[in-house]
Amino acid sequence: MAGDDLFGAAGLEDGAPRPLADRLRPKTLEEVVGQDHLIGQGAPLRTLIEKGRLPSIIFWGPPGTGKTTLARLLADHVDLDFVQISAIFSGVGELRKVFEAARARRQAGRGTLLFVDEIHRFNRTQQDSFLPVMEDGTITLIGATTENPSFELNAALLSRAQVFTLRRLDEDALSHLVDRAEEELGLTLPLTAGARAALADLSDGDGRFLLGLIEDLAARAGDEPLDEAGLSEAVQRRMPVYDKAQEGHYNLASALQKSIRGSDTDAALYWTARMLNAGEDPLFILRRLTVIASEDVGNADPQALRLAHAAREAYLFLGDPEGHHAIGQLVAYLGSAPKSNAAYSALKQAKAAARQTGSLMPPKHAMNAPTKLMKAEGYSDGYLYDHDTPDGFAGLDYFPPEMERQEFYQPRGRGAEKTIRERLEWYAARRKDRPR
Known part of the structure; x- marks a missing residue:
């Protein structure tokens, strides 16, 4: 039974004008296009319905990929009454009515497939209201969302449903x-x-x-x-699907950073263009590129961080669209630059060591002695002024006396870090000649 379609039940459906999308709505799973990974032979959703078992489901995917159509077809396959609501227009009162009607069907021997479009629009309390009727079998829920369920849906709801991802049509x-x-x-x-x-x-x-x-x-x-x-x-060209406050925003930013990290300069330029074309704030892109200059390029090319700062200043001075050229220049430079995250990794390791060791005091030679008491306590004893030594390096150890020396910063040997590594190796060899 195909649910509560009063329009069709009145016999008006055949003569009334219908949008082309409705006229071409698939009537069988075989007519659904672009989702073979879910409903092709041997695919997970196909296997479930062939066994006559349909769990509660969350369909996650872009607009226009067939989420509603699939839900209708699944209801037919497992012989459930199809009821559709939208989270945009529904509140607690309407949900209560839907659940009561589903209980009445159940007493009459009929099951209900409740399809909730834009389910992520429900707040957490509304989402929780589904749990009892899902658990006791009053409804089989199929929720549709364009947003990442991990971020937008309650963990309790997700634990009672399987998530299937629909792909944009190829x-x-x-x-x-x-x-x-x-x-x-x-x-x-x-x-x-x-x-x-x-x-x-x-x-x-x-x-x-x-x-x-x-x-x-x-x-x-x-x-x-x-x-x-x-x-x-x-025709009016459609704006790309991109919500600056939602997941698409972060997916493209991630793709940009990973493209630069992987030295795929052309891909990095593509993702930058996608973000700019979609209306992303150029300052957000420049902030991300500044992070990349420090985190991913680092000391392999110290000029990268300077160029990131210069690109920001150029954009602020030039505005749109001329300021985009500075962004493109920076992306091309970062993508082509040698890469090293050694400084980034070194700080992470140093922070972890600092948390573990607590409040150890510096060695006496590392502390100033501005008072007589501090001098009497040995502050600054043994300090050597590096600039007064022949090589400009005295070789003192500046870790706390109770702590073993650590080697956090390990230059990768690429770009400018090759010279830095050689210098650090020379310092380490000289330091070994002095007792702690």
């Missing part, structure tokens, strides 16, 4: 949708081959958005075919 899946749309409409879209390929790019992996574009273009059937430039004028 080129083959989008091309298949275009073919199906033309067959349904009974026409060929007025597009050149290049514009047809660009149409898929405009959708950014969102099948629902693609079908909306096709509906707009169908009105032009019979006109001269549009090339790529004409297509850009005919």
Whole structure:
């Protein structure tokens, strides 16, 4: 039974105008495109339903990838009544009514699949309200979210559901949708081959958005075919899926840092461009690049940190869009520079050692003696002024007397750190000649 569709039950569905996306909504799992990793033969979701068992599920994926459609099809496969709500428009009162109706169905021998769109919009108290009805079998929950469930959903809710990740539709899946749309409409879209390929790019992996574009273009059937430039004028280009306050923001920032760390300069420039095109604050990008200059390039190229500071000053002086050139210059420099995280790792190790050793005092020769009492206590005894020695290095040990020497900083031998390593090795050899 397909749930509470009053529109269809009234017999109005066939004659009423319906959006193309609704007309092409898959009626079987085989018609779903782009999600073979979940519903292909031997895939985990397919295996579950073939065994006749459907647990509560969280569908996580970008818009227009088929989350709602899959939920409807799964309800049919396991013979559950399908009920759909949106977390945007629902509150505790509506949830209570939905749960009461599900209990009534259960008493009548029917099960309920409750599909909750945008489930991450519910607060923690609302999410907790699902737990009892999931545990006693009143509902099978399928929640849909575009946000990372690990961050947006309660641990208790996640522990009672399996998370399945839907992928943005690839080129083959989008091309298949275009073919199906033309067959349904009974026409060929007025597009050149290049514009047809660009149409898929405009959708950014969102099948629902693609079908909306096709509906707009169908009105032009019979006109001269549009090339790529004409297509850009005919439809409003979609902004990339990117929320500066949510996970996409951090995913792209992570991709940028890891591309630079991996010396993939071209990929780093691509992720920078993606962030700028999506409207990211350039100062956020510059802060991230400054971190990279210190953490990932480090002393292998000490100029990197200076250039990061200069790029920030240039952007503040030039503004948009000219200031973006300074960002691109910095990204290209950091991606191409020798890399070393030795200084970053050394500080982490030193912090750990400092926590473990507590409040050890410095050696006496490392402390000043501005008073007679301090001189009497031996402060500054044994200190040698390094600049007065022939090599400018006295070889004193400055660790606490109760603590063994540690070697935190280990230069990698790349770029400028090759010279630094040689110098540190010379210091260490000289230091060994002096007793502690």
